[in-house]
Every structure is written in C-alpha cells, then in structure tokens.
Amino acid sequence: MNMIQAINSAMDVMMARDSGVVVMGEDVGYFGGVFRATAGLQAKYGKTRVFDTPITECGIIGVAVGMGAYGLRPVPEIQFADYIYPALDQLVSEAARLRYRSAGDFTAPITVRSPFGGGIFGGQTHSQSPEGIFTHVSGLKTVIPSTPYDAKGLLIASIEDNDPTIFFEPKRIYNGPFHGHYDKPATTWANHPGGEVPEGYYRIELGKAAITRPGNDVTIIAYGTMVHVATTTVEETGIDAEIIDLRTLVPLDIETIEASVKKTGRCVIIHEATRTGGYGAELAALVQERCFYHLEAPIERVTGFDTPYPHSLEWAYFPGPVRIGEALKKVMRN
Structure with missing residues (x-):
C-alpha cells in the first residue's frame, strides 16, 4: 500500500x-x-x-x-x-x-x-x-x-x-517517497522499502519514535517527509548518522532521543515548517537540557525559512540534501 x-x-x-x-x-x-x-x-x-x-x-x-x-x-x-x-x-x-x-x-x-x-x-x-x-x-x-x-x-x-x-x-x-534527488520535483514515485502493509488490525503505540537508521557519529531528528530527505542526504554524504523518526511529536519519545545523542555527541534537527517557533526549537532545548555534557558540537537546525510559503520557490524552501549536508558537515568538524 x-x-x-x-x-x-x-x-x-x-x-x-x-x-x-x-x-x-x-x-x-x-x-x-x-x-x-x-x-x-x-x-x-x-x-x-x-x-x-x-x-x-x-x-x-x-x-x-x-x-x-x-x-x-x-x-x-x-x-x-x-x-x-x-x-x-x-x-x-x-x-x-x-x-x-x-x-x-x-x-x-x-x-x-x-x-x-x-x-x-x-x-x-x-x-x-x-x-x-x-x-x-x-x-x-x-x-x-x-x-x-x-x-x-x-x-x-x-x-x-x-x-x-x-x-x-x-x-x-502520499503515493510513496520521491525517487531520486530531493531538491527538485520528481516525475516518478518509488515504493517505500519498508515492505507491505497488513490488511487487518494492528496498532503502533503513540509516543514511540523509530530509529530508521542506526549510526554513531551524529543524531538526526526528523518526521514526515524529512525522514526520507535525511536518508537521501546521509547516503550521499557517507556520514554515519543515526536517524530518528519521531512519528509522534506529542507525546514525545525523549528517551530515545536522549540515548542517541548521548551516544553520538552531535544533533541535527530537520523540519519543513518555518524556523522561528518551529517544533525544532523545543527539540533543541530538550536535547541541550538533557545532553549538554555529552555534546561535541552545537545543535544544528535545518528548516523552512521565515517567510510566507513561496509557491514558485518551494523546492528552494524545503530542507534538501545540500542544506542538510552542510549542517552535518558543520557538526562533524567540531
């Protein structure tokens, strides 16, 4: 499906x-x-x-x-x-x-x-x-x-x-992750590699994040479309990043985030919404409060810009592999 x-x-x-x-x-x-x-x-x-x-x-x-x-x-x-x-x-x-x-x-x-x-x-x-x-x-x-x-x-x-x-x-x-690069529109779709969806009943507990890619050098926190964009970026850069898909923002699985950041010592937060007042600011504050003595570099956020949504420039507005890759390389330099 x-x-x-x-x-x-x-x-x-x-x-x-x-x-x-x-x-x-x-x-x-x-x-x-x-x-x-x-x-x-x-x-x-x-x-x-x-x-x-x-x-x-x-x-x-x-x-x-x-x-x-x-x-x-x-x-x-x-x-x-x-x-x-x-x-x-x-x-x-x-x-x-x-x-x-x-x-x-x-x-x-x-x-x-x-x-x-x-x-x-x-x-x-x-x-x-x-x-x-x-x-x-x-x-x-x-x-x-x-x-x-x-x-x-x-x-x-x-x-x-x-x-x-x-x-x-x-x-x-909605119809599958974009196939190919994430900084421009795609004309084809690809099925997600996660496999089939069962026909019957099953539930996923609210408040439980998923580690979609284990890694040791930096923690990426994302949700929705940005999980796929982050995965594409990591594949392109070769950085050994751990990707956390929040799945539920509230209630938040802070325990999974804390354990990951304490392991990697670095954190990059990604979301499509505007930067100021975005959910990434709350995530950054929580990571700083709980993981300060484990951080090897400042927390980085890669987000949409503080502008009304730009119809004609939406693919420049989205966080893509270029901007996310720059953030990953920046935290790795520390």
Missing part, C-alpha cells in the same frame, strides 16, 4: 470494529476525499457514518467534539492543514480542555486528519506545516507518520485513543 491506501485501510478496519467510528468532512463521502483517502467508505458503511459537511471547519470540529463527548469516535478530515485555523477555538478551547474541565466526566476522542506540507505545487494556501501550533497546546496529541505502515498503525492507535489527536499526513509522500 501507499500512504493513502494505508490511511483508508485504517479507517476501514476501525469502522468495521467499532460502530461508533464515523468519518466526516468536506467531500469525504461520495467523492472519497480530494486525495481519495476515504474512497469507498460511504458505499460500504452508509451516509450516516461517512458524510459530507458544509465548508465550515469550525463547525466540523465543533460537531466532532460534541459527538465525542456523547460516546462516538469521530474522524473529521480538514481538507488541507491550511484550512484548520477557523477550527482553532474548538480544538484549543473545547477539545483539548474537555477532560480537565469536566473532571474526567467527558472526553474528546476525536482524530483530526489533515494533509500538510508542500511538494504538490499547492501554493500558499495548500502547503503549510502548522504542527508547532498544536504541539504548544496541552491536551492535544500530534502525530505525523513517514511510511504507509506507520500511517495505518498510528491512525488506528489515534482513533482508539480517548483524547483528541491531530493526525497530519505529509501529502508529498
């Missing part, structure tokens, strides 16, 4: 297992979603469990919070992460706080799916990476897979979780 198929399979599995799981959003029903992630689900489970909504993100999430409080497990889709901002009040003021405000009487077991990031020539309003906003909010969990296998297992775990989860899907790798 590619990532789209794996996400579809996860929702199919959970709808079959739990009649309380419902899918909702703009064009998710008959049309099957703008990226076809919900294709076939309405035909299989009916219009009361897979249904289209008006174009009102605030309303979509507000309804989902209410459905969750009454015992359902809604999986609302926000068509693009760029459209999620009208729903912030419902997510921040209602979903994230419901368990605490009700002293545990109510929960918001909702999983908000949304494609995020660039790479499909979507322009300024279809390409943003707003994960840092949600990792700041206590009470929300934030999940970003990098492979089809992880996408299915993490989505199942998110749907089963009793707290609200923001599930960002890197659409640049």
